[in-house]
Amino acid sequence: MPNIALAAGVLNQIPLDWKGNQARIISIIQEAQQNQVAILCLPELCLTGYGCEDQFLATYTSEKAWESLIQLLPHTQHILVWVGLPVFFEGKLYNVAACLANGKLISLIPKQYLANDGVHYETRWFNPWPAHQRSVLSTSLGEIPMGDYRILADGISIGIEICQDAWEGENRPAHSLAQRGVSVICSPTASHFAFAKSKTRQRLAIEGSQIIQGSYVFANVLGNESGRTIFDGDAYVVHQGQICAETQRFSFKDSQLIVASVEINCQTQVADDLIVANVQWPLSNQTYPHFEAAPWEGTVNIKEEEFARAVSLGLWDYVRKSYSYGWVISLSGGADSSAIATLCYLAIRLAYKELGWEGIQSKMAYIPWIMDVSTEKDFIARMLTTAYQGTENSSDQTRTSAKALAECIGTTHYDWNIDVLVKEYRGIIEKAIGRSLTWEQDDITLQNVQARLRSPSVWMLANINNALLLATSNRSEASVGYATMDGDTSGSISPIAGIDKTFIRQWLIWMEKIGLDGKLSMPGLSHVNSLEPSAELRPLTSKQVDEEDLMPYPILNAIERWAFYDKLSPENCLKNLIQEYGANFSEDQLTAFCSRFFRLWARNQWKRERYAPGFHVDEYSLDPKSWLRFPILSAGLEKDIKP
Template sequence: MPKTVLAAGVLNQTPLDWSGNLQRINDLIQQALQERVSILCLPELCLTGYGCEDQFLSPYTREKAWDSLLQVLPHTQNIMVWLGLPFYFEGKLYNVAACIAHGKLVALVPKQHLANDGVHYEPRWFSPWPADKRTHISTSLGNIPIGDYRIQANGIHIGVEICQDAWEGKRRPAHSLAKRGVSVICSPTASHFAIGKSKIRKELAISGSQIIGGAYVFANVLGNESGRTIFDGDAYIVQNGTLIAESSRFSFQDSQMIVAAVELKAWEESSEDIIRADMPQLDANPAYKLFDKSSWELSEHIKEEEFARAVSLALWDYLRKSKSYGWVISLSGGADSSAISSLCYLAISLAMKELSWKGVQEKFAYIPWVRDVITEKEFFARILTTAYQGTENSSDNTRKSAMALADCIGSTHYDWNIDVLVKEYRAIIEKAIGRSLTWEQDDVTLQNVQARLRSPSVWMLANINNALLLATSNRSEASVGYATMDGDTSGSISPIAGIDKSFIRQWLIWLEKVGLEGDLRVVGLAHVNQLEPSAELRPLSSKQVDEEDLMPYPILNAIERWAFYDKKSPKECLKMLKAEYGSRFTEEQLLAFCQRFFRLWARNQWKRERYAPGFHVDDYSLDPKTWLRFPILSAGLEKDIIN
């Protein structure tokens, strides 16, 4: 039998961007036609964007999606395309994959299993479609099949699994499709990034092809689509368990496509679950690119590489999709703000490497000053602004650390002192309450006023530049509320809120000494990597250290994970803590750490409710809006340890 050309296309879409989403889809279809593709699989809900949230409940959204579908039809002569959209049927909304071939809508195949964990709340908007249910619906295009169908074209049987469908083990539709007989499964997907998760997706694609004894075409979303979630943009074509084509993850392009020519089993069968479609049998192009895995995917530092590339792409997309003119960071010289500044630098560096300097200028053509920028160095200085805001409690070490990093990455850097503001506010309150503030009696007050007074001036810089202010809190601090509300939590987006402090410190050392693919390094991090993390809000003579204020970060992170990922009780956490750290700390110390964690966790939920949106990068998150809900008022959990 002649070879059939399969393709998977990934798209960097934006929710409700009707014209933009449609243009990117049509461009990819045109590219597929040039490559003589027979079957093209595009991502889940790509017509609307996956992250439309409650806008899915609006009739307007599904009406616009249908209108977009109609506009795609004329572009699909001589090709079969699978793409996703919301579709209303019998009083319920379904997440469907539309099969289009030769300019006609062939069928709508709905998703059978809905994602309802982590960042996913699909049952809020959609209903699951029952397996084996098949019917028709009257539309402006005529009577269209909707349901659990197979599509037959040129003797090939094609089935569908939509994202979560493939994660259902023995319940995944691939098993039913294998019994009924298919040659290929198309899998339109919107599976968010988490460190290490792509391996699971790849395994699901491989096992899907083995289940049916045929080909599996997997296409995911790309980039920071709607704010919090990042998508890898991974695509796979697998045949009989062998991976034959794979995309490059975290691309800065609007789209990517992988193509492979495969021999598929032909079927001669008529059945009530089969819909016939016209699809031309095109000769394969012998020049298809061979499978070529990105070198960094084989790195022994894959976690560091993934984190760097995912957050860099997220920052890039957030900047251009919000139509902002740059980033502003209060660069303290410490680990968190240094990590975020470095990630902004990586975002532009990676984009320039992939898109070229001209391509970067085209992406930011909406910024008035871009056309006046001559050099890449000048662009870095305009797009990224950092500011060191010292007090009498700031050390020369952190000032030098901030300056060294700013010089290295080429940001426009400011250095000023806010002591005069601190003293004025202190004087106002002392006069009002009739006494002096002292470190012995007013420790938290005197620390917080410094952190809060850094916020107005850096916000002014962001406003002046029409830029995004980036908050600098990490997940470890969020878990125990070790952050000043309206201080270091100020910002439009919080890039590292989804990752722990221990990893940030490890990652900074890697970025200084090894770097992306062993090449793209930030040597200006040498100073910060020599410093002990400190808020520098108490007098320098006190030698303030974060881990002395709290507990060792590895212990904090361990308790956090056991309690809120593994769902262990406080008493179980203490037991596990003793088993793992009993040789290094006394039982009294471990009990104090555990009680302190749960006391601080419970009393600081209100802070987590107010944090700027953060990127999801790990396999769990503390974000109460999209992952982990906890009562703002509670009796706490620290007492449960000894009861």
């Protein structure tokens, strides 16, 4: 029973970045070789990037991936490496893990089960490979075995489960591989972030090792790879049910490698599904660091920690991968824009902590002024610009809130008034229609003109700075259309469109009082946390409050989840509402809330279609591009509520 070093490598790749993706793969292979690693597992589709979307259907994509694969071969001396790519076989496209060892392509093992729910549309591009089916692919390298194979290397039998394969319960390939005598399973994965989802992946890795009574090597994608989804970058080496090594999630580095030395049982069943890889790796004689999860993983505030770290990494990757010079936010002093400004600040702080100033300069080398900045404080001021755009309906409290947060963070902050613009536009329309606009008759019109007139100015700042304008609407608002198109929805990306208002408010309080790791808190949030959420678009004497315009946010969020995650009928949503909130509200009130929700939901699908791309962070999303499709025109759902 030899001791060998097993390794999992996570990679922050970019779709269709042939040179960059290949360079990062070669770098992590070399790091593994320096650590005397025998078997290295890399993430699913890491040669192309997982998020290539319909570009997978272009044969050009798989051809370029194949070229990159061949160029990797000279870098695989004395190591066995699993690399993911798309491969056409007999006119069909497959998601494949390629086994490379000692400079040769040993085998291609396709994915058997495809993810096709939520943000996943794999069956649009790929075909599932039938279990136990085996064939060969004719290539310039010769006849390459392709199918449900095992690899025999230096007496050790190795099998594969690709991402969704491991989620299939009794049907997962691990059970068949256990019967065929494998000692190691490698699991190349691209499993997106959602709250608490990493615990499921960890459990599946542990169960996989228990099924084969051997070792399980799991490697996930890292970072905001292609725009909407964020990947944890979690990886595990598990031996007989015990985690030997794991990554610290949400790293700002290009890659992470974890290594563990394990004692492998070499008993192998010889059969026609066994492909021999002639590689002799060094026996492990190193003592490896103790790769363990970060301390915050064990805190009671894990959801708050995950949200902060996932969205911060998502913002950081988005700005650098789009070659932008920073972010611009219309900072209203309210919860949503304050949360986004805080997340941008955390992105810089976390990147600086992990990469150091030289690392940041290297990643941001495309920015013309990057070498002129020498401190974290100056970098924040250059990267993050905020603007408070007041009207006669804005309160002193929100102006103070915006200023306090901007000073706490250190943004470049502006404060101006747009009343002159509002009056000018109002005058133009009044003259055109021949009457005065009034709040009694034109409430929505007069509210929306203020929100929309905030957009051009911040777009100008974004253009001047070559920066990303960030939209500030949340998921609760999106569900009922409580947002102004071309106003607070203006932006390149919408960072909090995937999370509800209730959690945003809770998270801001946590950030003020506790903060990341119980250390990185934000006292500048005290002002916004004392305010009642308000759009501040009506005259101050009206005392406009969001929840009075709509309904209490916890009720709104509950209906949304029941309807579109649990997929309950409107009638059953109302029954649940009465059961859960009947002690605090009358049945008539709850019926009115439910009716209002479904009426506004159906009426405002067109708004959700126009939202800037948002980050997926929760179990579900309202994004019609990636999660929840609903007809733009419909008879609606309100009619299905029976009083």
